[in-house]
Amino acid sequence: MMKTNLCLLSALIVVAGTAFAQSPAFHQDTTSLPEAPPAIKSFDASVMDLTADPCNDFYQYACGNWMKNNPIPSDQVRWARSFSVLRERNRYLLWKDLDAAAKNPADALQKQYGDYYASCMDTSAIEKAGFAPVKAIWAQIDALTDARGLSPLLVEMSNEGTPAGVFRFGVEQDEKDSSKQIAQIGQGGITLPDRDYYIVDSKRFQTIRAEYLEHMKKMFALAGDTPDEAAKEAGAVMEIETAMANAQTSRTEMRDPEKRYHIYTVADFDNLAPLFDWAGYFKEIGIGRFDTLNVSTPLFFSELNKLIAGEPLSSWKSYLRWQSMHGLAQALPAAFFDENFAFFGHTLSGQQEPEARWKQCSSATDRALGEAVGQEWVKENFPPAAKISMDKLVAELEKELAIDINQLPWMTDETKKAAEAKLAMYRNKIGYPEHWRDYSSIKVSRTDFIGNVQNVAVYDRNYRFDKLGKPVDEKEWGMSPPTVNAYYSPSFNDINFPAGILQPPFFDPNIDPAVNFGGIGVVIGHEMTHGFDDEGSKYDGKGNFREWQTPADRKAFTERTECVANEYSGFEAAPAKGDMPAQHLNGHLTLGENTADNGGLRIAFMALEDALKQQGQTVDEKIDGFTEAQRYFIGFAQVWCENDTDASARQSALTDPHSPGKWRINGSVQNFDEFGKAFSCKKGTPMYPTNSCRVW
Numbered sequence: 001m002m003k004t005n006l007c008l009l010s011a012l013i014v015v016a017g018t019a020f021a022q023s024p025a026f027h028q029d030t031t032s033l034p035e036a037p038p039a040i041k042s043f044d045a046s047v048m049d050l051t052a053d054p055c056n057d058f059y060q061y062a063c064g065n066w067m068k069n070n071p072i073p074s075d076q077v078r079w080a081r082s083f084s085v086l087r088e089r090n091r092y093l094l095w096k097d098l099d100a101a102a103k104n105p106a107d108a109l110q111k112q113y114g115d116y117y118a119s120c121m122d123t124s125a126i127e128k129a130g131f132a133p134v135k136a137i138w139a140q141i142d143a144l145t146d147a148r149g150l151s152p153l154l155v156e157m158s159n160e161g162t163p164a165g166v167f168r169f170g171v172e173q174d175e176k177d178s179s180k181q182i183a184q185i186g187q188g189g190i191t192l193p194d195r196d197y198y199i200v201d202s203k204r205f206q207t208i209r210a211e212y213l214e215h216m217k218k219m220f221a222l223a224g225d226t227p228d229e230a231a232k233e234a235g236a237v238m239e240i241e242t243a244m245a246n247a248q249t250s251r252t253e254m255r256d257p258e259k260r261y262h263i264y265t266v267a268d269f270d271n272l273a274p275l276f277d278w279a280g281y282f283k284e285i286g287i288g289r290f291d292t293l294n295v296s297t298p299l300f301f302s303e304l305n306k307l308i309a310g311e312p313l314s315s316w317k318s319y320l321r322w323q324s325m326h327g328l329a330q331a332l333p334a335a336f337f338d339e340n341f342a343f344f345g346h347t348l349s350g351q352q353e354p355e356a357r358w359k360q361c362s363s364a365t366d367r368a369l370g371e372a373v374g375q376e377w378v379k380e381n382f383p384p385a386a387k388i389s390m391d392k393l394v395a396e397l398e399k400e401l402a403i404d405i406n407q408l409p410w411m412t413d414e415t416k417k418a419a420e421a422k423l424a425m426y427r428n429k430i431g432y433p434e435h436w437r438d439y440s441s442i443k444v445s446r447t448d449f450i451g452n453v454q455n456v457a458v459y460d461r462n463y464r465f466d467k468l469g470k471p472v473d474e475k476e477w478g479m480s481p482p483t484v485n486a487y488y489s490p491s492f493n494d495i496n497f498p499a500g501i502l503q504p505p506f507f508d509p510n511i512d513p514a515v516n517f518g519g520i521g522v523v524i525g526h527e528m529t530h531g532f533d534d535e536g537s538k539y540d541g542k543g544n545f546r547e548w549q550t551p552a553d554r555k556a557f558t559e560r561t562e563c564v565a566n567e568y569s570g571f572e573a574a575p576a577k578g579d580m581p582a583q584h585l586n587g588h589l590t591l592g593e594n595t596a597d598n599g600g601l602r603i604a605f606m607a608l609e610d611a612l613k614q615q616g617q618t619v620d621e622k623i624d625g626f627t628e629a630q631r632y633f634i635g636f637a638q639v640w641c642e643n644d645t646d647a648s649a650r651q652s653a654l655t656d657p658h659s660p661g662k663w664r665i666n667g668s669v670q671n672f673d674e675f676g677k678a679f680s681c682k683k684g685t686p687m688y689p690t691n692s693c694r695v696w
């Protein structure tokens, strides 16, 4: 939940609010089987635009033809050459396992995930169940007689695996003592992708708010409201969610560990929001006993108290009815499903049509039971040789980062030693977990999808609650094996690369090293640099939030990160369109990711030079008309070729800590002089500027 993992990319495809399935496709022709997407070439000169000047716009040069010839498929909002196409391929391979397990399971494990998948595919059973599963919850909500009853009601909903919104509660590592796992509570409660959607007074957001209200009205009407009741309920939800949005700390501020660390005793927390029965909630929800907890956003809870005092009980009932219906919408009959897609998929993100049912259900099963379905997938798609090659590459990159730290012009020797000590304590996790999570306690029915979704939600909650007061499991993973992504965790101080990303085009045993260093090499360097970005650098080698830089070094560091933040704030995420002004990137929201991109590009290049040197070669040698240095940068860029809908680009600019592909490429190369040299650019051209930023 509040885990501070820093990934290579955010939910690239998943539309906000549509977490596990996006399509009805209720009458899908089951005789036509999906086709296997092809493997993607690691280096492809045919996707380049050779008429573009690499010194002026390298992204256009490396990706121009790809962008022209690969429009966004109608079931996507963002289509990236490497990430999306590999994701489709991995998901297809996963589907084959799921389909086989659903038809003819070999053991209990396969039966469990096969049944989960089958229940998701069984749309006639979903139609037959109708709205009844949510109606049962609504009866409990209707029975609420006073505000004091909110606490036991939220416990009840949580015990049933029903989303209730309001706030987030779970167990996480203590930011200042990462060996301890403590209770944490924080802001939540809104449905739109960010607080800005409720409170920014622009024409675009006014329109979205009006459309959101209409969407809620339609959903309430589907559930049986008269038009008047639906309008009243939607208005009440909007009022409560807007107040919650106003009480929230911004995404950018939440990146600062200092601002999300506030240890309270249970008694003091109770004083912060006395109208909610916290003691009862903590006692009944099935978590162990605790005396103190981290309240990541105290202001949210004092405002919540005012909201409990100020809003009539009927509004709270509407809010909880909404949260439960919206939260389970994708497991409901087609009418709900379609309306949910119409707003969250189409209106909000620009998606033309839902994904095919088999795609949704494969992803849903991966999210629910990832470490069960992943076992088979790893056997088939991640040979031991790939793991050995990765171990070697990671070791090479770590060596280069140590050299880079040692050579930094702005850092004192004292702080360099501390940085090197932190780096030496990195743990590397590659491919898949050593121990698989045990899901055997989850009851899965072949004909009750919504019940399965709820059972998994309860399992996930209890899995987190069970950590309270226990030692940290250092071998735990936060991503399933087929995932095309990677992450660094500041509290674990570890870098994690699922088997899903250790595939072509990121990693290709049959291509020259320059392309692999530009692909997976930069990915590894990116994750390693996260330990030293604006957020990660505030944690030490043990994963504790603690200053290890001298004050002078921290000042120099901040000056350098501010240079990066200002630079990226100048980049356009979406051009002006109609009466909408251009949308710029938020340089502080994306600072950690941009710092990681810049550092990753530098140290992977150093590693390439070193690897070639050992073979008596340099980056100036040519293959197929390009020098090794050029192939490195082109290989790097071709990971990020992408097309986005305007709506998705604007949404990402507010919610995604990652920059869009264009700026991941152009921003990184213009801060790295080796690029200008590799393409013989004139000093002062856009990609080889006289003033550039450098942190690591």
Ligand SMILES: [Zn+2]
Pocket (backbone or CB within 6 Å): 006, 007, 008, 009, 526, 527, 530, 593, 596
């Ligand atoms: Zn990242």
